Amino acid sequence: MSDLVGRGLGVSYGDLVAVRPLDLHVAGGAMVAVTGPSGAGKSSLLWALASALRPAVAEVTGTVEVDGQVVGDRGDSARAGVVLVPQRNGLSATLSAEESILVPLLALGVPAREASGRVAEQLDRVGLAEFGRHLVDQLSGGQQQRVALARAFALHPRVLLADESTSDLDAGNRELMIAALREEAARGAAVVLATHDPEAAAQTDAVLALDEGVATWVREEA
Numbered sequence: 035m036s037d038l039v040g041r042g043l044g045v046s047y048g049d050l051v052a053v054r055p056l057d058l059h060v061a062g063g064a065m066v067a068v069t070g071p072s073g074a075g076k077s078s079l080l081w082a083l084a085s086a087l088r089p090a091v092a093e094v095t096g097t098v099e100v101d102g103q104v105v106g107d108r109g110d111s112a113r114a115g116v117v118l119v120p121q122r123n124g125l126s127a128t129l130s131a132e133e134s135i136l137v138p139l140l141a142l143g144v145p146a147r148e149a150s151g152r153v154a155e156q157l158d159r160v161g162l163a164e165f166g167r168h169l170v171d172q173l174s175g176g177q178q179q180r181v182a183l184a185r186a187f188a189l190h191p192r193v194l195l196a197d198e199s200t201s202d203l204d205a206g207n208r209e210l211m212i213a214a215l216r217e218e219a220a221r222g223a224a225v226v227l228a229t230h231d232p233e234a235a236a237q238t239d240a241v242l243a244l245d246e247g248v249a250t251w252v253r254e255e256a
């Protein structure tokens with residue numbers, strides 16, 4: 035089980051305060067939704083939790099801990115098993131679906147045979163077993179979202195931060211992906227899903243609502 039803790043975590047872009055300092059604890063095994071209208075600060079919070087905001091872009095206050103260890107930068111964060119699925123999926127248009135999942139695994143030193151096995155397993159899990167050879171550019175927005183989730187799952191994340199990862203999905207695929215996120219939590223990951231979708235948020239253990247950067251727990255973990 036991997037715990038994610040943010041203490042006094044805040045994000046500003048120059049004079050604009052995107053996230054007012056907040057405390058957050060997502061226990062391994064739990065799935066938390068971050069909700070709020072457009073511009074509320076959801077992506078900024080997820081990027082701060084991933085230690086992925088560069089100082090040239092944003093001022094981040096506070097600390098992030100994974101399993102009690104303070105995470106210094108994005109390199110530390112990746113080594114600690116923090117995986118971010120960014121809002122526009124972060125896939126390279128010129129790679130195939132298979133390559134999109136395979137390349138980060140090989141870069142992390144996962145042996146080729148195991149990496150190929152994980153690619154096939156995760157494409158199948160997101161219902162895209164037939165689409166492995168398709169270029170990302172040839173996939174629909176919803177299919178791309180599922181490839182981005184498959185890529186994240188293949189990394190066996192300890193902390194999974196998914197930014198609007200179900201927004202382009204039909205109801206059936208949304209339920210499939212929420213179930214898969216839930217399985218990642220059951221495996222021990224701390225899962226955070228930023229979403230506009232009340233039906234997706236309703237299926238999480240707790241909901242943190244952001245409004246103009248101010249966070250309120252509207253439903254807390256039991």
Ligand SMILES: Nc1ncnc2c1ncn2[C@@H]1O[C@H](COP(=O)(O)OP(=O)(O)OP(=O)(O)O)[C@@H](O)[C@H]1O
Pocket residue numbers: 047050052070071072073074075076077078079091121
């Ligand atoms: N790189 C940036 N530079 C300056 N301001 C930014 C930057 N990124 C985000 N912002 C501003 O920070 C605020 C929060 O943006 P953020 O993307 O975190 O919100 P969000 O809740 O994820 O929105 P959406 O639901 O539309 O994705 C907004 O006012 C946005 O304009």
